[in-house]
Amino acid sequence: MLETAILGLLNSAPLHGYELRKRLNLLLGSFRAFSYGTLYPALKSLVARGLIETTEREAPAPAGRASGTRQAGAKSSGKAPLSGRRGRIVYRLTADGKEHLQTVLASSGPAAWEDENFDVRFAFFAQTDAETRIRILEGRRTRLTERLEAVRESAARTRERLDEYTLELQRHGLEQVEREVRWLDGLITTERDRALGRARDHSAGAQDAPAQRNKERG
Amino acid sequence: MLETAILGLLNSAPLHGYELRKRLNLLLGSFRAFSYGTLYPALKSLVARGLIETTEREAPAPAGRASGTRQAGAKSSGKAPLSGRRGRIVYRLTADGKEHLQTVLASSGPAAWEDENFDVRFAFFAQTDAETRIRILEGRRTRLTERLEAVRESAARTRERLDEYTLELQRHGLEQVEREVRWLDGLITTERDRALGRARDHSAGAQDAPAQRNKERG
DNA sequence: TCACGATGTATCGACTCGATACGTCGTGAC
DNA sequence: GTCACGACGTATCGAGTCGATACATCGTGA
The missing domain is CATH 1.10.10.10 (Winged helix-like DNA-binding domain superfamily/Winged helix DNA-binding domain)
Structure with a gap:
């Protein structure tokens, strides 16, 4: 990625x-x-x-012997030969x-919403079309929900023998993932609204607010 | 780690x-x-x-030639020879x-609160004494605050040329780290209270509530 | 009966990080 | 003036890690 x-x-x-x-x-x-x-x-x-x-x-390398030991002495060739620092x-x-x-x-396959790929794909959403964006967001959401389910179930089977700190660590981890899911929900909603607005009524070009309208969702 | x-x-x-x-x-x-x-x-x-x-x-290996090709035939030696599956x-x-x-x-040095070590150290807090716990939590907090500062400053210098999705990704990342800091704050407070309570008044053993009393801080 | 999945040990190739090396250039302390 | 220091800039190495895979045993159920 x-x-x-x-x-x-x-x-x-x-x-x-x-x-x-x-x-x-x-x-x-x-x-x-x-x-x-x-x-x-x-x-x-x-x-x-x-x-x-x-x-x-x-x-600055003239020609040939490009990365050779290049004797000192090129220093006096005037400062800023073109504009940058060095070659x-x-x-x-x-x-x-x-x-x-x-x-x-x-x-927009599964590879797009795995942990190691998703943020890169998201960073270039501006160069991605709306349909693909939504598919990736939804795939990511499903992926996280699955993991949530797996961890919860696994934790339920072994709850009794964990100390308080381990439990707190798990609780915090789950909470982070849940928050991520809610973040995705907000983004998906925004994308859907945008797609609908663009299709249904594209004459009143006022409400073209970008994707971060989901700030005050506690 | x-x-x-x-x-x-x-x-x-x-x-x-x-x-x-x-x-x-x-x-x-x-x-x-x-x-x-x-x-x-x-x-x-x-x-x-x-x-x-x-x-x-x-x-199940009797002796010698331990991991050799071990011919088939050990299958009929009765089921569950001791209790487990296999050697x-x-x-x-x-x-x-x-x-x-x-x-x-x-x-409780810097190594304890870096990204790759902190969660393991935290998972074994039950086997760590209270002073060390607090030092690690505070070190972690400082570390995250520093990073927050660095990212914010770096973002301020280049804000104008980023598209909405990149911005949203950054905003979300910052928010996650901020939440982590608040989580740490809650844990530090709890640890301090526990240490104080244990030192000042250790006869009324009723309020020995564990570390996850910081649930409803939203 | 026999395919399948859980259990169990083990390794390989590919990828990534952090440290480091080497070198240029501008700046400011002395 | 000079010189140490930090920013810029390219590049590699060793160590750690992952995902896939191989191999083997055992229970279960179609």
Whole structure:
């Protein structure tokens, strides 16, 4: 799923690795944080498969012996030769990459709503059509409800022999998941309303409020 | 941290791998789920370091050639020779293991409140003394507050160029962490009250209510 | 009788993280 | 002036982890 995130970000603008990682971790907020040990191999793989390409703008290396020991002395070549710091490697989507991204963003199978994928898919909902959005949200909701059920049942079978702290940990975990389900409910409702409003009456373009109208649901 | 969880569970009773994993995943609830690919190497390492030992009760292998190809034919040796299914490998804490576990449970350094350790430490709070519990809860709280601050600041610097869904994802992530902080607040309060009550007045043993009195703080 | 699922031990490949290395550049303390 | 420090920037390594899988036993029920 890192790959999808990379493609999604590069779809807006070409970026180099460092910036890519910053935006990635901003995008996913407090959910996940990818490290360079994950990012660079993924970039390499994407290049190898022709989905992205490197465009070495602002590279100070003249030609040949690119990453050699490059003797000191290039320091005096004036400051800011183009505009950036140093030879960064800027990545850009290829035509294949764009196509692949569209395919992925249009998919709404089980893979889209598993733990490790959902937040990335959600982050690019703006590039996903409404039907797919709803299907993914509903799939995610079902997935969480199932898990809730499994944990509850499993806990019911072994309740008596757990100490208070373990119990509290379980209670808190369940509560977090329940809250997540309610969050999804709000999003689904908003999406449905939007879809209906758009279909039924699209002349009065006033109530086009975005998806976070579900703030004050205690 | 898997190791601490294993030692903590084996401190109550000797267990075999399969049962250990079940309890592990019940213990950590919806937080984490360790797989066998993690569990068995960890067990092996613990045995090698002398913190746990195997006691092969209920083993059908007679002697020698223990894990050899064991020809079919042992099937007719009567059902339920002892009580269990098959030769399981039961693990048990050694004296060194008990000592090590006590040392770990008494520690309250930064390692105790990081993401990957906190829930395991919390799950064994019943075996941890009150002072350590409070220190870990407060450390965890500080950690989360710092992260909250960092994400908020980082988001403030780049707010304008994010679409509604990304924004909503961030908002939701922040809210989850805020809720976690409030949960910790409730636990810390409860722990402080308990410590005070125990010190000031320990004759009226009626109000010894456990730690989940913070349910209806919404 | 025999397929299936629960129980049980064990490993492999792929992925990810955190630490680290190496290097450039701007800034501010002294 | 210089030089330490931190931001920027690319890259890899070891350790830990997951999911899938393999293999084997046993009870149950079609």
